[in-house]
Amino acid sequence: MTSSDKPAILWFRQDLRVDDHPALCAAAANGRAVQPVFILDDAAEGEWVAGGAGRWWLHHSLAALQARLLELGAPLLLRRGAAPDVLVALAQEVGAGSVHCSLRFEPAGTEQEERVRSALAAVGVSFAAHSGALLHDPHALRTGTGVPYKVYTPFAKSLRERIVIGDPLPAPRTVRAVAKSPVGSPLDALGLLPTIDWAGTMRTWWTPGERGAQKRLAAFIAGPVRDYDEARDFPAQDGSSSLSPHMHWGELSPRRVWSDVSRSDAGKSHGASKFLAEILWREFAAHVLLNFPATASQPLRPEFAKFPWQPSCVHLHAWQRGHTGYPIVDAGMRQLWATGWMHNRVRMIVASFLVKHLLQSWQEGARWFWDTLCDADLASNTLGWQWSAGCGADAAPYFRIFNPILQGEKFDPSGDFVRTWVPELAKVPSEFIHQPWEAPPMVLASSGVALGETYPRPIVDHPTARDYALAALQKVSGAKSTTRG
Numbered sequence: 001m002t003s004s005d006k007p008a009i010l011w012f013r014q015d016l017r018v019d020d021h022p023a024l025c026a027a028a029a030n031g032r033a034v035q036p037v038f039i040l041d042d043a044a045e046g047e048w049v050a051g052g053a054g055r056w057w058l059h060h061s062l063a064a065l066q067a068r069l070l071e072l073g074a075p076l077l078l079r080r081g082a083a084p085d086v087l088v089a090l091a092q093e094v095g096a097g098s099v100h101c102s103l104r105f106e107p108a109g110t111e112q113e114e115r116v117r118s119a120l121a122a123v124g125v126s127f128a129a130h131s132g133a134l135l136h137d138p139h140a141l142r143t144g145t146g147v148p149y150k151v152y153t154p155f156a157k158s159l160r161e162r163i164v165i166g167d168p169l170p171a172p173r174t175v176r177a178v179a180k181s182p183v184g185s186p187l188d189a190l191g192l193l194p195t196i197d198w199a200g201t202m203r204t205w206w207t208p209g210e211r212g213a214q215k216r217l218a219a220f221i222a223g224p225v226r227d228y229d230e231a232r233d234f235p236a237q238d239g240s241s242s243l244s245p246h247m248h249w250g251e252l253s254p255r256r257v258w259s260d261v262s263r264s265d266a267g268k269s270h271g272a273s274k275f276l277a278e279i280l281w282r283e284f285a286a287h288v289l290l291n292f293p294a295t296a297s298q299p300l301r302p303e304f305a306k307f308p309w310q311p312s313c314v315h316l317h318a319w320q321r322g323h324t325g326y327p328i329v330d331a332g333m334r335q336l337w338a339t340g341w342m343h344n345r346v347r348m349i350v351a352s353f354l355v356k357h358l359l360q361s362w363q364e365g366a367r368w369f370w371d372t373l374c375d376a377d378l379a380s381n382t383l384g385w386q387w388s389a390g391c392g393a394d395a396a397p398y399f400r401i402f403n404p405i406l407q408g409e410k411f412d413p414s415g416d417f418v419r420t421w422v423p424e425l426a427k428v429p430s431e432f433i434h435q436p437w438e439a440p441p442m443v444l445a446s447s448g449v450a451l452g453e454t455y456p457r458p459i460v461d462h463p464t465a466r467d468y469a470l471a472a473l474q475k476v477s478g479a480k481s482t483t484r485g
């Protein structure tokens, strides 16, 4: 048997789909038998092992992938342990000549690939890591002076000019299994689900897995995409795609999303064009993390390393639980806790509030998001937090301080988003919903609100907090102040 006749192993990572999957196509080429495997290798993820919401998603996405691969003919094997050891042992068990996987770009993912490559080379098994997670190769793009981009607009311009986005690869109709399937772990034995079931709302919101992802993409293309440019900022509307967890876990390839959106009837609309620009933010995030891997925990702008944070368990806890007394912040934090997702506009508001009003470090916020988001993604989360704190690539200047009252009034004018997630304020008239402390006592009483009892008073006073934040800023940069509504 030549090495090309030997079975191939397809090592699934954050690419839990069969559509547009270059590694799967390469493994199954010429009718070769394939052993698909997913390996839970927590130790390889270092400090960024998937959080609770991510693990919940992963469990269900693996269940969906198991079912899909069974339909195609090659059952998915689940194992836990160090990926190099598991892959070497599995290659010997099934007599594999090659291992294929999709590239990952986080530091832990690339280091893991290197260890796998050398372990397999030592036993004479070839290893190929294929593209598929991104539209572009984040190593390839450089500015005119040959350095990585730190600003989105020229990055996106250069990406659009240089890359040709090819057609997605169709899913194979069948995949030939190896002659004798090895024994793996049952899904439940991976221990991905929480021991206390907090995922009730998540189950009603999401359908993890490739089919759920495809349905959501199709529904977005059939409706909201056309008005995305206007509706995406209003958290009470279904204006954005909610595709982020599906994309993080690779249930949809970015090429599939790009291709289906741009070729749809709405493909030339302003909405579609704005949406595709957001897909390029995802590419930008990966480019920044790959080129500046320390930014997952350190600010890109080094002067911010000495920012005088004021660590407070009380403030951090109030923020995490949605008890700050600022309704738009509390609504967002409760949406996150219940659904494992938060609207982008509200992510910006709550992040700004934590960092600038409460002077808690962006790293604390990023950690909480990491544990509670189904779409927790090291590149996008790092970019989002450093953007909000003013210390990262293309960041909002630190001295622009989001006013949570004005942001609420502008982007949730009817208060419906607040009413959904902060039911104790449901009867407060829209006029006061974003600052209930300004409502006359009669209005509060008739709305069933007793401030400090049924709903907290503001944890900090906005103008005072703003002044503190600006004073802290001046310690690191001496910048001048502005506010933003």
Ligand SMILES: Cc1cc2nc3c(=O)[nH]c(=O)nc-3n(C[C@H](O)[C@H](O)[C@H](O)COP(=O)(O)OP(=O)(O)OC[C@H]3O[C@@H](n4cnc5c(N)ncnc54)[C@H](O)[C@@H]3O)c2cc1C
Binding pocket: 232, 240, 241, 242, 243, 244, 245, 247, 248, 275, 278, 279, 281, 282, 283, 285, 342, 343, 344, 345, 347, 348, 351, 369, 373, 375, 376, 377, 378, 380, 381, 382, 383, 384, 385, 388
């Ligand atoms: C503090 C903070 C933390 C964030 N953490 C994450 C995270 O852990 N994971 C994550 O996927 N996104 C993160 N984002 C980016 C953004 O908020 C989410 O991608 C978006 O809200 C997901 O909703 P959607 O799928 O409806 O997005 P849409 O508006 O429909 O956008 C489509 C897709 O484009 C990508 N995208 C959109 N905006 C961004 C962006 N600013 N940066 C990178 N990719 C983007 C996502 O894959 C998204 O699914 C964060 C933003 C902030 C401000």
